[in-house]
Amino acid sequence: xxxxxxxYVPKTGVEKWLDSRLPIVRFxxxxxxxxxxxxxxxxxxxxxxxxLCLAVxxxxxxxxxxxxxxxxxxxxxxxERIMRDVNGGxxxxxxxxxxxxxxxxxxxxxxxxxxxxxSYKAPREMIWIVGCVIFFLMIATAFLGYVLPxxxxxxxxxxxxxxxxxxxxxxxxxxxxWLRGGPAIDNATLNRFFSLHYLLPFVIAGCVVLxxxxxxxxxxxxxxxxxxPKDRLKKDTVPFHPYFTVKDGxxxxxFLILFAVFVFFMPNALGHADNYxxxxxxxTPAHIVPExxxxxxxxxxxxxxxxxxxxxxxxxxxxxxxxxxxxxxxKVRSMRYRPAMRTFFxxxxxxxxxxxxxxxxxxDAPVIPGMPSFTLMDGQLNSYLWxxxxxxxxxxxxxxxxxxxxxxxxTPLPIPATISEPVLPGGDAMTAAxxxxxxxxx
Amino acid sequence: MATMNLxxxxxxMKKTLALVAAAAGLVLAAQPAAAAEGGHGYALRDxxxxxxxxxxxxxxxxxxxxxxxxxxxxxxxxxxxxMHFRTLAEPGGPFYDAHQASAAENRYVKALAAEVQxxxxxxxxxxxxxxxxxxxxxxxxxxxxxxxxxxxxxGAAPPDLSVMAKARHGxxxxxxxLLTGYAPPPEGLQIRPGQYYNAYMAGDLTPFMPExxxxxxxxxxxxxxxxxxxxxxxxxxxxxxxxxxxxxxxxFIAWASDPKQVQRKQSGVGTLIFLLLFAGVTYMSxxxxxxxxxx
Numbered sequence: 001x002x003x004x005x006x007x008y009v010p011k012t013g014v015e016k017w018l019d020s021r022l023p024i025v026r027f028x029x030x031x032x033x034x035x036x037x038x039x040x041x042x043x044x045x046x047x048x049x050x051x052l053c054l055a056v057x058x059x060x061x062x063x064x065x066x067x068x069x070x071x072x073x074x075x076x077x078x079x080e081r082i083m084r085d086v087n088g089g090x091x092x093x094x095x096x097x098x099x100x101x102x103x104x105x106x107x108x109x110x111x112x113x114x115x116x117x118x119s120y121k122a123p124r125e126m127i128w129i130v131g132c133v134i135f136f137l138m139i140a141t142a143f144l145g146y147v148l149p150x151x152x153x154x155x156x157x158x159x160x161x162x163x164x165x166x167x168x169x170x171x172x173x174x175x176x177x178w179l180r181g182g183p184a185i186d187n188a189t190l191n192r193f194f195s196l197h198y199l200l201p202f203v204i205a206g207c208v209v210l211x212x213x214x215x216x217x218x219x220x221x222x223x224x225x226x227x228x229p230k231d232r233l234k235k236d237t238v239p240f241h242p243y244f245t246v247k248d249g250x251x252x253x254x255f256l257i258l259f260a261v262f263v264f265f266m267p268n269a270l271g272h273a274d275n276y277x278x279x280x281x282x283x284t285p286a287h288i289v290p291e292x293x294x295x296x297x298x299x300x301x302x303x304x305x306x307x308x309x310x311x312x313x314x315x316x317x318x319x320x321x322x323x324x325x326x327x328x329x330x331k332v333r334s335m336r337y338r339p340a341m342r343t344f345f346x347x348x349x350x351x352x353x354x355x356x357x358x359x360x361x362x363x364d365a366p367v368i369p370g371m372p373s374f375t376l377m378d379g380q381l382n383s384y385l386w387x388x389x390x391x392x393x394x395x396x397x398x399x400x401x402x403x404x405x406x407x408x409x410x411t412p413l414p415i416p417a418t419i420s421e422p423v424l425p426g427g428d429a430m431t432a433a434x435x436x437x438x439x440x441x442x
Numbered sequence: 443m444a445t446m447n448l449x450x451x452x453x454x455m456k457k458t459l460a461l462v463a464a465a466a467g468l469v470l471a472a473q474p475a476a477a478a479e480g481g482h483g484y485a486l487r488d489x490x491x492x493x494x495x496x497x498x499x500x501x502x503x504x505x506x507x508x509x510x511x512x513x514x515x516x517x518x519x520x521x522x523x524x525m526h527f528r529t530l531a532e533p534g535g536p537f538y539d540a541h542q543a544s545a546a547e548n549r550y551v552k553a554l555a556a557e558v559q560x561x562x563x564x565x566x567x568x569x570x571x572x573x574x575x576x577x578x579x580x581x582x583x584x585x586x587x588x589x590x591x592x593x594x595x596x597g598a599a600p601p602d603l604s605v606m607a608k609a610r611h612g613x614x615x616x617x618x619x620l621l622t623g624y625a626p627p628p629e630g631l632q633i634r635p636g637q638y639y640n641a642y643m644a645g646d647l648t649p650f651m652p653e654x655x656x657x658x659x660x661x662x663x664x665x666x667x668x669x670x671x672x673x674x675x676x677x678x679x680x681x682x683x684x685x686x687x688x689x690x691x692x693x694f695i696a697w698a699s700d701p702k703q704v705q706r707k708q709s710g711v712g713t714l715i716f717l718l719l720f721a722g723v724t725y726m727s728x729x730x731x732x733x734x735x736x737x
Contacts, residue, residue, distance in 0.1 A: 038735055038736075038737040039737050040737075077523070077524060080524050080604070081524070083700070083702065084524065084529065084701060084702070090700070090702040090703075090706055091709075094706075238735060242731050243731060243732065243735070246724065246727050246728045246731050246732075247728055247732075249724050249727075249728075250721065250724040250725050250727075250728045253720050253721040253724050254721055256717055257714065257717045257718065257721065260710060260713050260714055260717060261710075261714070263710070264706055264707060264709065264710025264711075264713060265496050265707060265710055267706075268608055273608065273609055273610055273611050274609070276605045276608040276609035276699075277601075277609050278602075286644070420736065
């Protein structure tokens with residue numbers, strides 16, 4: 001919390017010397033003793049999980065960069081060589097490749113948690129906005145990284161995505177050439193993508209520092225969504241360590257189990273087989289699809305008949321998140337107390353999954369095979385094209401229409417005065433005697 | 443107090459279980475999704491491979507037979523540029539022998555490598571020479587370059603087989619099915635010269651069938667049926683049939699596509715056991731630390 005007083009007392013001479021010059025130990029100690037709402041549930045553990053994901057990606061990525069060759073003739077074979085001839089190389093590379101998927105699983109859950117519990121609302125707008133910047137950088141980094149193995153999907157994914165920039169009127173074409181380093185995707189493109197793929201994770205790390213700084217300044221939200229009054233601070237919060245280090249730690253171990261199942265037993269299940277075919281600029285794959293975590297945005301891109309319109313919609317789908325704090329008109333943070341909004345939220349989650357599903361299908365394919373249909377505008381009504389459009393409409397309506405209107409018109413449920421109230425009758429029954437009782441039982 | 447604690451911990455436990463269930467669902471969902479994308483007409487034939495599943499390992503005899511089929515049949519057109527002879531002698535490989543000092547010193551592999559001639563530069567004179575292969579050499583490419591490979595094969599270069607099991611949906615099962623999937627062309631199918639009908643090849647035969655006729659699964663493949671009964675001699679008594687050859691070479695390519703897969707799965711079992719125990723310990727620490735704090 002912003003007015004969290006430092007309780008650190010330097011003990012040794014070295015600590016005292018250091019504390020008056022660079023209070024870095026104090027910084028760490030204050031971090032660990034930060035008063036944290038005691039009612040944070042498991043949805044709050046994804047922050048720690050994401051920090052782990054970033055660390056894993058950077059650590060494995062640094063080792064991969066020692067062996068990877070950013071050259072169109074050698075890149076594909078160099079990635080395979082890492083998996084065949086570098087000590088532990090298969091684990092390092094598969095951890096990095098699956099780590100991207102794990103990172104996105106965690107970030108989507110982290111964002112949905114923020115959305116559900118209103119973690120973006122005052123005074124936490126900057127936490128949310130910096131988080132959106134991180135999310136955008138993650139997408140860019142993941143895209144750049146997917147190009148590096150120089151398989152068929154790498155090449156053609158790069159082709160499709162960079163072409164989007166070319167759809168911008170007037171300035172699109174020169175930007176496209178500047179971005180690719182030439183008229184086509186070639187060695188220059190691969191080299192700059194490698195350079196940027198190495199750079200961006202450190203920019204993300206910098207943004208994470210800002211994200212945490214803002215978090216510790218404004219204080220953590222909690223499932224009840226109320227600000228903890230100063231006089232309740234002692235009763236309603238616990239120090240971050242050990243209470244949340246152990247809870248986050250448990251969640252991280254569970255997450256690592258999921259991670260390990262993919263890395264050790266099904267390392268290519270989340271990827272696409274075509275990316276083990278070396279890039280061939282003369283042969284377009286039958287079906288170009290991005291990685292699963294990009295699919296919802298890819299679906300939105302394809303939903304708009306006009307190419308530039310599609311690009312605007314796709315970037316708009318991320319851009320709208322930045323202004324979310326001002327689109328939500330509700331005074332209540334947590335959707336626990338907003339039953340109407342909660343229904344719209346559940347539909348939003350399903351629509352997001354639906355968009356991901358649509359992004360992997362051919363737009364012309366029928367949603368229900370064999371069902372009679374008719375042509376509406378530019379496609380059959382019974383096609384993924386129209387299903388995607390329906391979902392895209394809801395995606396934007398959720399933020400631009402539902403959120404402002406429901407916030408003004410809904411009747412929220414009564415909100416507890418303290419975060420202890422929903423747990424214990426009487427509110428502040430967190431007994432001082434509890435640790436003693438624990439001793440007896442333990 | 444105690445009952446409240448129990449209730450809240452039950453609640454959080456239920457949520458944890460729900461999360462774990464969701465994660466398990468994700469793992470399961472990733473598998474059929476990959477299989478469904480293939481676009482093959484038929485379900486792939488099941489090779490009953492020994493290396494499938496979390497505990498599966500390669501059958502070394504099968505890998506040796508598969509290598510022989512590759513060497514004597516496939517290698518006349520298909521390269522395996524990412525493979526070195528020494529890889530054959532690495533742990534889990536077809537010619538691994540625990541009694542030999544190292545993969546490079548493995549006598550089987552040295553003998554196999556010596557069967558091929560490798561282009562090199564004479565270190566004294568700088569002239570181009572041909573020398574016997576060594577364990578450190580790559581598998582020889584049947585063609586000097588990709589253009590020559592395409593020119594010799596009707597315009598389409600035979601694909602490199604180094605990672606073929608990873609580059610096709612269905613992996614070894616797909617290779618096995620394709621090699622045994624040659625069939626007399628369905629009635630009415632128009633086949634261009636130099637093309638063959640294969641029931642497991644990706645493609646859409648609609649334009650090549652008469653109007654209104656039932657469209658058969660599969661597609662065209664430029665590779666003539668490569669295997670014949672009795673073509674390769676096995677000295678371990680295994681049946682010398684197309685079916686057995688196809689299965690063995692599919693297993694060999696599956697190994698070559700990811701030579702570390704069995705060791706990785708084995709360390710995965712240990713890793714998961716550790717993580718599960720560690721999760722238990724962490725959960726107990728969590729319960730211990732939070733005891734008495736209602737939340």
